[in-house]
Amino acid sequence: MNNEFAITNIWIGVAVVAILFAICYLIGWWASRMTTSEEDFYAAGFKIGPVTNGLGMAATWASLATFLGVIALIAKLQVPFVYLWIQWAISIPLLTLLYGTSLRRMKAFTPATFIKARYGKGATLTIVFWMILIMIMYALGQMIGLGQAFEMLFGIPYNVGLVVAGVATVGYVTLGGMYGASYNAAFQMIIMTIAMIVPMGAIMKSMGSSGWWFPPLAYGDMVPAMLKVLPTFFDMKYDIRWYFALIPAFTLGPIALPHLAMRVFTSSSVKSARWAVVWFCLFLGLLFAGTYTSGFAGNYFVATTGKAIAKADQTLLILNVFYNPMWVAAFVMGGALAAGLSTVGGNLMAISGLVGNDLLGIIAPKMETKSRMRWGFAALAMGGVIAVLLAFNPPKFLVTSILWAFGLLASTATPGILLGVWWKEANKLALIMSANICGLIFIIISPHVFPSIVIGKGVTAALGMSGGLVTVPLSFTLFIFLSLIFNRIPSLSGWAPSLNDKMVIDRIHGWGDYDEKRYNGIVWPSVLAVICIFISIWGLQPWS
Secondary structure: OOHHHOOOOHHHHHHHHHHHHHHHHHHHHHHHOOOOOHHHHHHHHHOEOHHHHHHHHHHHHHOHHHOOHHHHHHHHHOOOHHHHHHHHHHHHHHHHHHHHHHHHHOOOOOHHHHHHHHHOHHHHHHHHHHHHHHHHHHHHHHHHHHHHHHHHHHOOOHHHHHHHHHHHHHHHHHHHHHHHHHHHHHHHHHHHHHHHHHHHHHHHHHHOOOOOOOHHHHHHHHHHHHHHHOOOOOOOOOOHHHHHOHHHHHHHHHHOOHHHHHHHHOEOOHHHHHHHHHHHHHHHHHHHHHHHHHHHHHHHHHHHHOOOOOOHHHHHHHHHHHHOOHHHHHHHHHHHHHHHHHHHHHHHHHHHHHHHHHHHHHHOOOOOHHHHHHHHHHHHHHHHHHHHHHOOOOOOOOOHHHHHHHHHHHHHOHHHHHHHHHOOOOOHHHHHHHHHHHHHHHHHOOOOOOOOOOOOOHHHHHOOHHHHHHHHHHHHHHHHHHHHHHOOOHHHHHHOOOHHHHHHHHHHOOOOOOOOOOOOOOHHHHHHHHHHHHHHHHHHOOOO
16 A cells, blocks of 8 residues: 555544444443343343344444455456346345244354254354354454454554454453343444444545435436446346356355344344344445445546556445545544454354353253353454464455355354245255355355366356355255255164254244144255255256
């Protein structure tokens, strides 16, 4: 980044960060006084109201990438990025509709709590392993962004900023548990929305927009000007599978994200969980539309001023330094920090729940509640430390590790959760085999581990989109067909769903009785499996 785009007054940055962390620690301290049980620590006592939960969902979902990596993606992909936005945004409503409110009835701490009740210990160990790996990858992206934000705010080396930001973040999250994470996320969402939208209004006004007073739609009247300076901005320029692949990669993956599902589980009631989704759509819609406006403005800035942005992740900061006073640019970076803090908080709470409740519930079922909570605290802190250590040598592109994790999650955990909630034939061994096989295939065919074995090319492959179009439908196909086969082999009867497993499904859907025929058909799962076979074959064809 050129010096002309740097925040030159370090004390402005110090003030912003100090105030932000002081409030976060204050909320964490206040929340710690209410945390006396596992229900408090992992699910905020199941007492969070719809508005607070809607804010918290939006904040946990938005992440620091919303301010950095996502705007860089808009600079690269231009208008097709809108389709990624749509797929991300609908995942939370789908999560709530497809299984979130059902699992809220059983007062689950994480989706793995349901996996244990539905499939037993072996499947739970498999899904917990994949979820912990994915949560660490997700937290890694946030830690990278936090280190970069400190570097930009203070002019300190990235590694120093990473350690300071990582330690401070893990500290306040550990202090407050899920109560603290929920109320801090609500506060952080308010900050990041103001930081994204209000300064952007001034930027759009300087660029000549008459709609500057509402930045989420401000770029609309600038479309003719954009077409003059950048005629390709609105082109739909990718292989048709590029758009179709967004569904398995970026909708089905986030559906199984434990830190998002945990937001639904903390709701004070099923009705509250549903209303929280309405507020989520409103709050996230404002922020996401503001982010897209920022990406539009970044492209327009480069095209009209001739000033190159060497690091696309820093587009929003550069726009604010160029058009707005220095203190405004610092406040915007404070909003970016808030986005990173909220998501890291959710990631670490998910790791804590997966280890302290789900994993230890299998390994040491007789362990006392207080001991499990201590292990949960330790897992939370350790997850943060691992993410910080990995971030010392980060991926080149901030958002890659986060989005790639979505495709991996959709290939491993999503089929087990969705079919487990809606289909009584879902088999335990089939889940273990399909999750592990498709998870490993997804890793192999991505460009990040074995660059010579890749499905797709460029950003499409790097983000897991082309790989997800192969492995996600393959995972559903394997799971369904193996379930139908294994359930009919007498020697594998121990892996077949028991009566208690099937009763779990009727119970979480709110039925007062048990009906063997309910959710027990084989026609629709078979049709789905056949369709998925053709989708996987389609994804394997050469990509243009």
